[in-house]
Amino acid sequence: MIVQLDSTSISFPPTATALHEPNGLLAVGGDLSPGRLIHAYQQGIFPWFSEEDPILWWSPNPRAVFFPDKLHISRSLAKTNKKPNWQVTINNHFAEVVHACANQRVDNEGTWITEEMIEAYCKLHKLGHAHSVEVWFDNKLVGGLYGVSVGRAFCGESMFHQKTDASKVALLRFAKHFELNGGQLIDCQVGNPHLFSLGAINLQRERFLMKLNIAQQQPMPDTFWQPHEIISSGEL
Known part of the structure; x- marks a missing residue:
C-alpha cells in the first residue's frame, strides 16, 4: 500500500x-x-x-553509492583528465547545470527534471543545500552534475556532458576534492552499468542508511561549498 x-x-x-x-x-x-x-x-x-x-x-x-576513494579510473579517462584545457568549479552556475541536465534527458530518454523540480532545487541551492559541479573546456561549459548535501554525504541527482567524458571528469575531480575535505559518501540512487564501471557499488538499504546517518553528523568545512575552482589534474 x-x-x-x-x-x-x-x-x-x-x-x-x-x-x-x-x-x-x-x-x-x-x-x-x-x-x-x-x-x-x-x-x-x-x-x-x-x-x-x-x-x-x-x-x-539496494542503493548505489560511490565511496570517494574507490572510483575506477581507466587509463583513457586518466589521460583525458590530464588535458590542460579542463577547468572544474563548484557552485558557479547551478541553474545552468540543472537546465543542461534536463535538456540532455529530453534529448535522450525523456526527463523527470520538470520545471517544478528545477524551481525546487534552485530554492534548495539558494538555501545552501543543493550544489553543482561545472566542467569547462576552453572556457566553455561542457559538463557537470548537481545534487544535495547531507553533512559529509552528497546525494547526486543528475549529470550532463556536451563533450566526451566531461561528466566523468566532473565526478572524478569532485570525488577527489570531496574526499580530501572529509567527504564520506556519494549517493547515486539506482545503479546502472555506466556507474558500476566507474566504481559504484550496491549497498543494502539498512547499511546505506547507517552510513548516511554517520555522514550527516558532521558538516563539510564552511568553505567547501563556496564557489571556487576545485582540484587540478596534477593533484589527482
Whole structure:
C-alpha cells in the first residue's frame, strides 16, 4: 500500500515499508518545499516522477553509492583528465547545470527534471543545500552534475556532458576534492552499468542508511561549498 503524504506534515513512512516492485516506491503526494526535500534526503528518500505523474518518493533497495576513494579510473579517462584545457568549479552556475541536465534527458530518454523540480532545487541551492559541479573546456561549459548535501554525504541527482567524458571528469575531480575535505559518501540512487564501471557499488538499504546517518553528523568545512575552482589534474 502506497502512503499518501499529508500536505500539512513533512513526515514520511518508514523506508522499510517501500515497495519491492517498483523497487523503492515509498509514498505519493506532498510537495517539493525545501523543508520536505531536506527531511527526505536526510532519511535517504528522494523524489522522482514524470510530468504526468503525481510526486513520487523513493528509497530503493539496494542503493548505489560511490565511496570517494574507490572510483575506477581507466587509463583513457586518466589521460583525458590530464588535458590542460579542463577547468572544474563548484557552485558557479547551478541553474545552468540543472537546465543542461534536463535538456540532455529530453534529448535522450525523456526527463523527470520538470520545471517544478528545477524551481525546487534552485530554492534548495539558494538555501545552501543543493550544489553543482561545472566542467569547462576552453572556457566553455561542457559538463557537470548537481545534487544535495547531507553533512559529509552528497546525494547526486543528475549529470550532463556536451563533450566526451566531461561528466566523468566532473565526478572524478569532485570525488577527489570531496574526499580530501572529509567527504564520506556519494549517493547515486539506482545503479546502472555506466556507474558500476566507474566504481559504484550496491549497498543494502539498512547499511546505506547507517552510513548516511554517520555522514550527516558532521558538516563539510564552511568553505567547501563556496564557489571556487576545485582540484587540478596534477593533484589527482
